Amino acid sequence: MIFNKLSRRFSVIVGGLVSMLSMSTAQAEYELNMTEGVTPISHQLYSLHMLVFWICVGIGVLVFGVMAYSILHHRKSRGAQAANFHESTTVEIIWTVVPLVILIGIAIPATGTLLDLEDAKTDADITVQVTGIQWKWKYTFVDDDVSFISSLAQSSRDVIKDPTGNENYLLEVDKPLVLPVGKKIRFLFHSNDVIHAWWVPELAVKQDSIPGFINDSWATIEEPGVYRGQCAELCGKDHGFMPIVVNAVSEPEYEAWLAGMKSEAAAAASAAEQEWSMQDLVARGETVYQANCAACHGPTGAGIPGAFPAMTGSAIVNGPAAGHIDIIVNGKAGTAMAAFKTQLNDIDIAAVVTYERNSLGNSVGDMVQPSAIKNAR
């Protein structure tokens, strides 16, 4: 009885597996293989990948073929008598030299591709500085004084327990990086804390962003579209939750976006001059806190004992405002606490300080204005 039930269950599982396999082969080839991508380098990498792959398949067929023949025909049960040869210098030389020649055949195109891939400097049109921050990306358009932070979209955070049907789950950000097609873009990589790696498969760019160092890479995007990627180097708790979205658009659209970013920044700067109400600061502070602080200090301010301190009842939060502002603006050397002056504007820091002092189980009662942050920088 039980056995019957088990075997029925087993056949359901096997059936499910088979249907899953056929489903995924029915989908685009992208699911099984490397993307061909949309840059000159990505096409080169794809063909190099396929070249080495087919060479491996060829060698595999040969070696496994000989092995299979031998297993089928040279078995004792078929009455095979063992030969006694065990050495041949000629054969050894052949199977040393032939692979060497094949390797040279791989190395020549690989060298050319590598030289192209590494040539980020020549004729770059636009330079974008990419800064890895636990666990988001900061993009700075070096020539245009535009800078913003891009982090995982709320739409992904909301469905983290059950993302069924959420298109682009974990591959959506609040502010995508917008780039023009047909221009050579040079990326400069840097990190604020640990090592991250910026990877967008379709652009064939994967480069480590390392604290204290600047790496570069480049891409000329051939087709407009939305290209998604992720951090590729383990960078701590939320390594799996810092996606990259590149929105490749025509040049006029890109210029319009850039102008929009500039006027947004100007509006923010003038808002920082104003006096803010407690209510507005706390409301804004909550958003800033959940986006920037909650990953370590917890959504309710409980922290993670032994790793990240709690906000609730913290001596710094409940102490003088100056000390509280200082640790957020300048960070704490030798710990994971980052200097947020490079990530947040005056309003956001003022808001989050006010929020922390009057929420998360704390009730200091005072508030901090953006102007105070400006002075603290």
Next chain:
Amino acid sequence: MSTEITHDGHEAHEDHDHHGPAKGLMRWVTTTNHKDIGTLYLWLSFIMLLYGGSMAMVIRLELFQPGLQWVEPHFFNQMTTMHGLVMVFGAIMPAFVGLANWLIPIMIGAPDMALPRMNNWSFWILPFAFTMLASTTLMEGGAPAFGWTFYAPLSTTFAPDSTDFFIFAVHLMGISSVMGAINVIATILNMRAPGMTLMKMPLFVWTWLITAYLLIAVMPVLAGAVTMMLTDRHFGTSFFDAAGGGDPVMFQHIFWFFGHPEVYIMILPAFGIISAIVPTFARKPLFGYSSMVYASASIAILSFMVWAHHMFTTGMPVAGELYFMYATILISVPTGVKVFNWVTTMWKGSMTFETPMLWALGFIVMFTIGGFSGLMLGVAPVDTQYHDTYFVVAHFHYVLVTGALYSIIAAFYYWVPKWTGHMYDEKLGKIHFWWSTIAVNVLFFPQHFVGLAGMPRRIPDYSLQFAEFNMISSIGGFAFGLAQVFFLYIVIKTIKGGEKATDRVWEGATGLEFEQLSSPPPYHSFTEAPTVK
């Protein structure tokens, strides 16, 4: 205590060569017998395999479907880290040392290892090291969560407090490994039976000799790396902190200068095992013995010169990338020679397919698949797309699970009748092989696909396009895990009893351990050196 000594001395007088092991638990604590110590190492490694495997089960459970259902990301990172550390340092390496202890003396006609007391010590350090490492999981802030490669500054400035325990555990493992390696070298170079010239040694002995030199060369480098971490964490140095004038990339250079030879430490003895098993069941001498020795030595030497192929995306100068690419793909030549030699050994043999042979053939096929993906990864420009994806995960699990682990299991089935005097259950052994082999391919083969399609490694959650293959992979993972629990049953069953093994064990077996020793061998074997033709 004193009575025991008298007792021992008394026995030694009466029956000079045949006094057996001491009774009870103290036998295992105080033993200096290479067979006992080999057994201890093998059991430790089995326990660690199941411990590391259970963490793999947690990983596969969380990755069974998209979304976070079972564990938090911080705990997930602890699992990947501890899984890697436990499997590398706890399961694979001690298993090979255990095999070395059991086999090297009986293969070269030596009465024991050259330094038996140190041998005892190098084993007994390990349970303490792994207890210390495992205890970090229970500490506040959790276990190390920075991956088994522990890149700075994630492992220094940004690491949990328990990292210090990890550092000392690694120190202890390193000391144990170096002592074990010294012992292997001293034994092989000094204690061979008359007539056992270097070029007559079984390949397992050869590959272990080379491995031992690799261990002595690189374990101190690892010790240096973790010590620099320690001083960075507590004593104000900045070896790996750019803000203090240090260099986080230097950490990776140092780590991989250890790490790449380490990979060969985990595969060279496997080559030796396969080179013993294939000729036995093909009933034909190994093809190209001397080229096998030279290929092993070449691989070992090259292994010191390729470390930065793990770092193609760190922004090395292009000349460095070219050099490391050429050197890396060059390793496939001696590795290819080995595979060709095994296949040619089978050619025109008279093969039978008992369980050890099945595992050895599984090794050859799947290790070669891992070698192919290794060649692909070695091509520096394309590594831009492969690096830190599941393609890499698939690659190193093919070489370490279906490579190193398969060879260890093959060695168990091949030599356990010699060790215990009992044949294992052939039917169960074959079920174990086919079950594991189907499961392991369901587990790891789809990981090539998700890796190429863009899934980074070490993530606790993934986007929906990777869902199907991850579910398949997890199902394979659970089945493979269960197969190793089944293996535990086979091991215990074999030790407890079974059909009596002949001294020769296998029709085609060669070597001193099969030709000149009973099954099981006496507690003290080769107290008088055998003659080697």
